[in-house]
Amino acid sequence: MAEARSRGPAARPLSPHLQIYRWPITMGTSILHRMTGMGLAFGTLILAWWLVAASMGPEAYAMFESSAFHWFGRLVLFGFTVALVFHALNGVRHLFWDVGYGFKLSTANATGIVVYIVTLALTVLIWIVAYRSMGGW
Amino acid sequence: MSIRTPLGRVRGLGSAKSGAHHFWHQRLTAVALVPLTLWFVWSVARYAGAPHGEVVAFLAHPFNATAMLLFVIAGLYHMALGVQVVIEDYIHREGLKLALLLLVNFAAFAVGIVATIAVLRIAV
Numbered sequence: 027m028a029e030a031r032s033r034g035p036a037a038r039p040l041s042p043h044l045q046i047y048r049w050p051i052t053m054g055t056s057i058l059h060r061m062t063g064m065g066l067a068f069g070t071l072i073l074a075w076w077l078v079a080a081s082m083g084p085e086a087y088a089m090f091e092s093s094a095f096h097w098f099g100r101l102v103l104f105g106f107t108v109a110l111v112f113h114a115l116n117g118v119r120h121l122f123w124d125v126g127y128g129f130k131l132s133t134a135n136a137t138g139i140v141v142y143i144v145t146l147a148l149t150v151l152i153w154i155v156a157y158r159s160m161g162g163w
Numbered sequence: 164m165s166i167r168t169p170l171g172r173v174r175g176l177g178s179a180k181s182g183a184h185h186f187w188h189q190r191l192t193a194v195a196l197v198p199l200t201l202w203f204v205w206s207v208a209r210y211a212g213a214p215h216g217e218v219v220a221f222l223a224h225p226f227n228a229t230a231m232l233l234f235v236i237a238g239l240y241h242m243a244l245g246v247q248v249v250i251e252d253y254i255h256r257e258g259l260k261l262a263l264l265l266l267v268n269f270a271a272f273a274v275g276i277v278a279t280i281a282v283l284r285i286a287v
């Protein structure tokens with residue numbers, strides 16, 4: 027018994043331990059950068075739609091607006107705003123890394139948290155401005 | 164611009180022999196997009212729900228038309244470079260990879276031309 031056991035894999039804990047594993051902050055921001063980048067890629071279609079509708083005249087523009095103001099349209103546009111703001115802020119973080127700054131783990135974690143907080147704040151601010159432009163809900 | 168090593172150049176090595184160029188243009192467009200994104204987000208928030216006439220008047224202004232075109236073009240170029248990396252990371256079947264790379268690049272050109280014509284129709 028003891029012999030067979032010593033040949034098999036030792037009963038050590040798995041690493042990363044699958045049940046008590048906490049995502050490092052830098053891992054979260056990294057995958058979110060990629061996900062938001064892909065989201066924004068599809069967002070360019072909405073941007074083109076908006077510009078084309080504006081160029082075609084009031085009727086086409088009204089049609090764009092009826093989709094954009096629909097609750098689902100608002101949800102998509104809210105997602106687009108979060109993605110753009112996060113990706114832009116985290117992109118600046120990437121650019122600092124590219125020139126060699128901010129690599130210390132504690133710094134990278136801190137700037138990651140800053141990106142999360144500022145993303146939240148800016149997104150809310152942008153939507154407050156947008157709703158004020160629309161004159162209410 | 165080339166930031167490849169002399170030895171790499173002599174040997175003609177590198178995955179697609181243009182990795183540094185790709186990397187550099189991803190960063191070039193990223194830097195350009197920082198001020199453009201600030202301008203874009205702010206402008207759209209201010210003109211949300213505005214009457215068609217006001218939106219058109221905004222886009223007809225030469226400064227705004229120029230900024231919008233720069234945002235669209237820099238954004239789509241950056242997008243195509245970025246999505247290429249994502250495809251190359253996850254798709255390893257040659258045929259599918261090639262098809263997706265074609266699709267992304269064609270889509271970037273098509274969306275870019277459509278958006279550019281729309282802005283020019285308004286502004287010119």
Ligand code: HEM
Nearest residue numbers: 060063064066067114117118120193196197200242245246
């Ligand atoms: C202020 C604006 C932006 C900045 C500063 C920025 C910055 C960056 C940087 C530095 C990267 C490379 C990340 C890496 O090495 O992994 C990147 C990747 C990417 N960006 Fe942006 N970006 C911006 C806006 C956009 C926009 C508007 C789009 C879409 C239209 C976009 C789509 C992408 C995509 C698809 C990737 C590839 C993601 C990946 O490889 O994981 N970005 N961005």
